[in-house]
Amino acid sequence: MVQFNYECRLNGGDRVADSSEYGPYQYRLGCRESAPGVEFGLMGMRAGGVRGVRVPPHLTYVDRQINPELPPNAVLRYTLELVAIVQPPWDSGMRQRLDCSGIVISG
Numbered sequence: 001m002v003q004f005n006y007e008c009r010l011n012g013g014d015r016v017a018d019s020s021e022y023g024p025y026q027y028r029l030g031c032r033e034s035a036p037g038v039e040f041g042l043m044g045m046r047a048g049g050v051r052g053v054r055v056p057p058h059l060t061y062v063d064r065q066i067n068p069e070l071p072p073n074a075v076l077r078y079t080l081e082l083v084a085i086v087q088p089p090w091d092s093g094m095r096q097r098l099d100c101s102g103i104v105i106s107g
Contacts, residue, residue: 003082050082
């Protein structure tokens with residue numbers, strides 16, 4: 001799991017969204033919980049790192065219901081700051097955790 005701050009702008013510079021109101025966003029890499037382009041941008045980063053990512057339309061949100069204000073075929077520019085890499089929660093009684101698909105991983 002990763003925690004990161006982000007700012008998202010349209011290619012023309014208009015701000016679409018950011019994490020400043022809510023604090024760092026947390027999710028599991030590889031689980032399609034964010035736009036694929038954001039996930040690709042986070043890979044290889046270290047905690048404290050900042051990266052600019054240009055995301056073409058085919059790597060933005062597949063489901064436009066997430067942000068219906070986005071124009072069709074919009075190119076998005078993200079500024080990503082990786083706050084922390086966090087171990088997924090374990091079931092302390094069973095020493096197991098779930099992966100993205102719900103499969104139990106024993107530890």
